[in-house]
Amino acid sequence: MPLVIERMEGVRSAALTWLLPSxxxxxxAGIEGVSTLIQELLLRGCGGRSSRDDADAFDQIGGSRSASVGTYAMVVGASMLGRNVEKTLPLLVDMVRTPTMDEESLEASKDLAMQAIDxxxxxxxxxxxxxxxxRHQPSPINRSGLGTKEGLEAxxxxxVMGHWQAHALPKGSILALAGDVDGSAIESQMNALLAGWVGSAPTPKIGPVGPRGYAHENDPSAQVQIMWIADAPTEASPDSILEKLLISVLSGGMSGRLFSEVxxxxxxxxxxxxxxRGDKDWGTMTAYVGTTPQRAQESLDVLQAEIDRITSPAGAVTAQEFQRAKIGMKSSLIFSGESSGARASTIAADIRRLGRPRSLDEMAxxxxxxxxxxxxxYAQQRRWGSVTIQTMGQQGLKV
Incomplete structure (x- = not known):
């Protein structure tokens, strides 16, 4: 399991992001939602401690923990004062290696998961x-993360315990820490805490892409939702930075073309x-409009027109738009660099998507x-390919 540690000068906090291949x-198939239940159960007792005892243990050291399920990974996170990293790591290892997952907690977790679907x-x-x-992504990376009611019931x-034990393994896992941290001490402690932890998880098989195209779902709401998705470069592609800047011109806040025109x-x-959104093997560009039934068709038309215009000579990015997009991206990097939590998350994501961490200076x-x-x-050779458009409202639209 890769362990990456970045010391940040001038901060007293520390943060951890642990990606596990679950x-x-x-x-x-048939138990869609098992990872959603695990996400909740990891926070409900471990290492022989009850849920309350576990929460108290973190409170006593001024730390916080979290668990969230992504497409490829279960994300265990924590934040704490730098001086309390040594006390926090055993608690997090217990979360991963010895969660209780008792029947009472499972039923409560199922209820919460059902409520999320409802x-x-x-x-x-x-x-x-x-x-x-x-409809756009291939199975199983097109799943929501909420699961299904039938899968949760099963x-x-x-x-649940069997699935976690088969997937919470070192090969495919990534651990990143950032902030007021001592790299050598953490490495030594983690080697001791994870002694005997071995194995690799199975990799999900990716199916064919979805049907894509246009689809509408009737909804009695007084609102209309319009989603537009196209394939984009992967995060590792040299074109990903160009795609990010192009989208920043379209949607870089109130000065972006979409806000201005639509x-x-x-x-x-x-x-x-x-x-x-760029990943290791795929990327997507997504656009969204929320409007009313009376304005929905024109909203979609103008959205599509602006997306197409930026790839034409007539819609070339101006010098002012370009500078604004670059400043916005570099500002975001500076802000994220001041947060140990954001840095730990970015480092872990970089390792999974790129195979190596990037420094803030490199990204800037x-x-x-x-x-x-x-x-x-780049914009003028950009082709959107097979696009997915999804609308939801009182009636369908023309595309």
Whole structure:
């Protein structure tokens, strides 16, 4: 298991991100949602301690912990004062290696997971996003992470514990710490705490891409949700920095083209945005508009027109837009560099997606090295390919 430690001068806090190969993509068919239950159960007692005792142990050292499920990994996180790292690590190792996962906690976790699924009825934006993702990405990376009610019901304690024991293993795991930390001391302590921990988890098999194209789901709401997804460069691709800058021009806050054209000038929507997500083997560009039934068709038309325009000579990125996008990206890097939690998370993600951690200076230099001519050349050869458009509202739209 890679262990990466970055000391940050001038901070007194420390943070940890531990990725374990047990994301929702690893859920077997028929028990979709087992990783969601594990996420909750990891916080409900371990190492022979009850849920309350475990919470008290973290409180006594002024630390906090978390668990969240992603597509590929279960993410265990913690933050603490630097002087308390040594006391925190045994508690986190207990979370990973000896969770209690008792029957009472399992039933309570199932209830919470069912409520999360039911809550989607009141969140049309999230439902539209999940529907678009399900139709765009290949199985099983197109899953929501919430699971299904049928899958949750099928999860017994034996099933849940067995899945965790088969996936919470060192090969495929990544541990990153940042902040006020002593690298050599942490390495020595973790080697002792993880003695005898061996094995590798099975890798999920990736199926064919989804059907993509256009789909509509009827919803009686007075709102209309529009999701737009296209493939994009992977995080490791040299083009990923160009894609990020291009999307920043489209959606870099209130000065972005989408906000200006769709909302500010025409008053078509209450929300509009675009974003990039890059992973090891895939990347996506996603755009979203939240509007009303009367303005939905024009909102989609203008959204598509702006996405297409930026790839044309007539819609070339201007010098002012370019500088604003670069400044915005470098500012985000500076802000993240001041947070030990953000740094630990970024380091772990870099190792999983790129195979190595990047320094803040390296990422800033990558942004600075791009020229306006390079960005426009990239934009004008950019093709969106097979796009997914998902709408949710009272009636479908023309695409």
């Amino acid at each position: 994301g929702c993509a690893t859920d077997p 809550s989607l009825k009141d969140d049309p934006q999230e439902r539209a996003m999940l529907a678009a993702r399900a 999860c017994t304690r034996e099933v 909302r500010e000038k025409r008053g078509l929507c209450y929300a509009v945005s675009a974003g990039y 230099a990558e942004v600075e090295a791009v020229t306006l001519e390079q960005l426009n050349a």
